[in-house]
Amino acid sequence: MPWEKSFDTNEILDRATAVFWAKGYEATSMADLLKATGINKGSLYNAFGSKKALFTQALLKYDREQRRDTLTQLKAMNDPVGAIGTLFEGLIAQSLDDPEKKGCMLINTALDLPNHDEDIARAVKAGMADFEAFFVHELEAGKKTGTIPGHVDPEKTAKGLLTLVTGLRVLARGVFDEADLIAIKSQALDIIQ
Amino acid sequence: MPWEKSFDTNEILDRATAVFWAKGYEATSMADLLKATGINKGSLYNAFGSKKALFTQALLKYDREQRRDTLTQLKAMNDPVGAIGTLFEGLIAQSLDDPEKKGCMLINTALDLPNHDEDIARAVKAGMADFEAFFVHELEAGKKTGTIPGHVDPEKTAKGLLTLVTGLRVLARGVFDEADLIAIKSQALDIIQ
Numbered sequence: 543m544p545w546e547k548s549f550d551t552n553e554i555l556d557r558a559t560a561v562f563w564a565k566g567y568e569a570t571s572m573a574d575l576l577k578a579t580g581i582n583k584g585s586l587y588n589a590f591g592s593k594k595a596l597f598t599q600a601l602l603k604y605d606r607e608q609r610r611d612t613l614t615q616l617k618a619m620n621d622p623v624g625a626i627g628t629l630f631e632g633l634i635a636q637s638l639d640d641p642e643k644k645g646c647m648l649i650n651t652a653l654d655l656p657n658h659d660e661d662i663a664r665a666v667k668a669g670m671a672d673f674e675a676f677f678v679h680e681l682e683a684g685k686k687t688g689t690i691p692g693h694v695d696p697e698k699t700a701k702g703l704l705t706l707v708t709g710l711r712v713l714a715r716g717v718f719d720e721a722d723l724i725a726i727k728s729q730a731l732d733i734i735q
Numbered sequence: 736m737p738w739e740k741s742f743d744t745n746e747i748l749d750r751a752t753a754v755f756w757a758k759g760y761e762a763t764s765m766a767d768l769l770k771a772t773g774i775n776k777g778s779l780y781n782a783f784g785s786k787k788a789l790f791t792q793a794l795l796k797y798d799r800e801q802r803r804d805t806l807t808q809l810k811a812m813n814d815p816v817g818a819i820g821t822l823f824e825g826l827i828a829q830s831l832d833d834p835e836k837k838g839c840m841l842i843n844t845a846l847d848l849p850n851h852d853e854d855i856a857r858a859v860k861a862g863m864a865d866f867e868a869f870f871v872h873e874l875e876a877g878k879k880t881g882t883i884p885g886h887v888d889p890e891k892t893a894k895g896l897l898t899l900v901t902g903l904r905v906l907a908r909g910v911f912d913e914a915d916l917i918a919i920k921s922q923a924l925d926i927i928q
Contacts, residue, residue, distance in 0.1 A: 565850060568762035643849045653846050655909030656836045657758065663909060670910045701915055702922030708905050709898030716848030716856055717863045722894055729895030733926060 551589055554579045558590075559600035563647040566654065567597050598661050604647045605669040613676045622684030626677070626703065626734060630727035633707065637714035637723065646711040653712070670704065677703045681734065690734050699733060706730050744782055747772045751783075752793035756840040759847065760790050791854050797840045798862040806869045815877030819870070819896065819927060823920035826900065830907035830916065839904040846905070863897065870896045874927065883927050892926060899923050 561570050561578045572593065576583060590596040612632065616625040637643070644650075648669045655663055677700035684690030710718075710726045718726075754763050754771045765786065769776060783789040805825065809818040830836070837843075841862045848856055870893035877883030903911075903919045911919075 566759075566761065566847065568759065569850065645846065649905060650846060652910050653838065653843060653905045653908060654759065657762065667910055670906075698918045698921060701911070701918040702899070702925075705902030705906060705919050705922070706895070706898050707902070709900070709902035712842060712846045712901050712905060713863075713898060715846060717845050717860055718894070725891045725894040726898050728891060729898070729926065732895075733922065 549579075549581055549585065549589075554581060554586075554589065555596075555600055555603055558596055559604055559647070562597055562600050563604065563650070564642050564644045566650060568654075568657070570597075594659070594662075598665060601647060601651060601662065601665050605665065608646075609648060609669055609673060613673065617676065617679065620683075621689075622680035622687075623689050623731070623734060625680055627727070627731055629707075630710070630730050633710055634714070634720070634723045634727060637711070638720055643715045645715045649708050649711045652708070673707070674700050674704045684734070694734055702733055703730055742772075742774055742778065742782075747774060747779075747782065748789075748793055748796055751789055752797055752840070755790055755793050756797065756843070757835050757837045759843060761847075761850070763790075787852070787855075791858060794840060794844060794855065794858050798858065801839075802841060802862055802866060806866065810869065810872065813876075814882075815873035815880075816882050816924070816927060818873055820920065820924055822900075823903070823923050826903055827907070827913070827916045827920060830904070831913055836908045838908045842901050842904045845901070866900070867893050867897045877927070887927055895926060896923055 557578045557580075558575055561574050565574065570593075572583065575586065575593070575596070579586060581589075586596070590599060612629075616629055619625045619628070633646075637645070648666060651658065651662065652666050652670060655666060658666075678696045681690055681694060681696035681699055685692060685694065685696070706726055706729065710723060713726075714723055750771045750773075751768055754767050758767065763786075765776065768779060768786070768789070772779060774782075779789070783792060805822075809822055812818045812821065826839075830838070841859060844851065844855065845859050845863060848859060851859075871889045874883055874887060874889035874892055878885060878887065878889070899919055899922065903916060906919075907916055
């Protein structure tokens with residue numbers, strides 16, 4: 543099979559990521575992964591090692607391409623309040639546009655952390671710490687230029703904003719509707735004013 | 736086996752709940768449930784119908800005994816700011832005291848809602864709506880007596896607080912430490928001041 547011989551590891555990883563993201567680690571079977579990637583079990587094991595190793599690589603790729611790249615773009619706005627508002631708007635739009643309501647793979651995995659091993663826990667903690675650092679950076683920058691008031695404590699507020707992002711991503715998977723999600727964004731902007 | 740003949744359905748349900756709560760629906764096998772409950776498969780099916788029906792009953796019992804009863808006690812404090820602070824303190828203490836870091840069964844299930852059916856979705860949405868209504872009630876009561884300032888919008892703030900509770904429960908499963916969780920509580924109290 544020519545496909546088998548020349549498959550694109552990156553493309554396979556994207557397809558596996560989509561399944562893990564929607565179903566979670568535990569509910570994803572080897573059959574799901576073979577169907578989604580279109581390669582055989584031997585090739586999958588040869589390329590990625592194990593289901594766990596494949597999940598870890600998928601999570602790291604997701605974190606890089608979805609979270610880190612988005613935050614890098616937002617930082618480049620050089621407009622802390624605008625960047626935080628845009629972040630929440632983007633999360634709401636992504637949540638509403640996704641018919642599978644997959645949420646955020648990083649946060650989905652964070653919820654299930656006690657059932658994962660150290661490699662995965664490390665990846666999740668690093669991604670979330672970097673997310674928190676983004677908020678600290680924006681809050682400090684906004685305080686410096688005066689767009690965020692002096693009484694805002696960047697460390698505490700960054701944790702509050704990360705907690706709102708986390709809760710939003712969970713509640714957007716079926717509990718909250720659009721108006722509810724917009725209320726969270728408004729709440730987030732209130733705490734930096 | 737005398738145990739098989741006279742098992743206490745309530746006790747069996749509690750034991751099944753503990754497994755579902757820690758591992759989640761999908762990762763809980765029939766073998767896990769039989770081991771935890773100590774009864775055989777036939778008895779389990781006779782008493783509860785199916786794994787799904789057992790999970791639904793476990794979730795409803797959890798929601799009643801953990802969420803609803805706690806909120807009823809907090810309401811009885813007749814001190815909205817105190818009740819909201821005590822709620823967050825209780826969630827932090829529960830999160831830190833649990834060696835399994837199980838989080839909240841309702842919120843764990845909310846995250847996985849797209850992978851559950853309508854019965855379970857209904858139970859989760861009802862529990863979360865009631866949680867939100869608790870916050871609206873406390874905020875309105877506080878505004879009436881003047882302990883919560885007039886500018887606080889009860890509807891929006893209730894959604895913000897529920898989102899903080901949800902995020903806290905996720906992050907307490909391994910991402911945030913005690914100081915981080917206390918910062919969330921402080922953030923929650925800030926938005927009602």
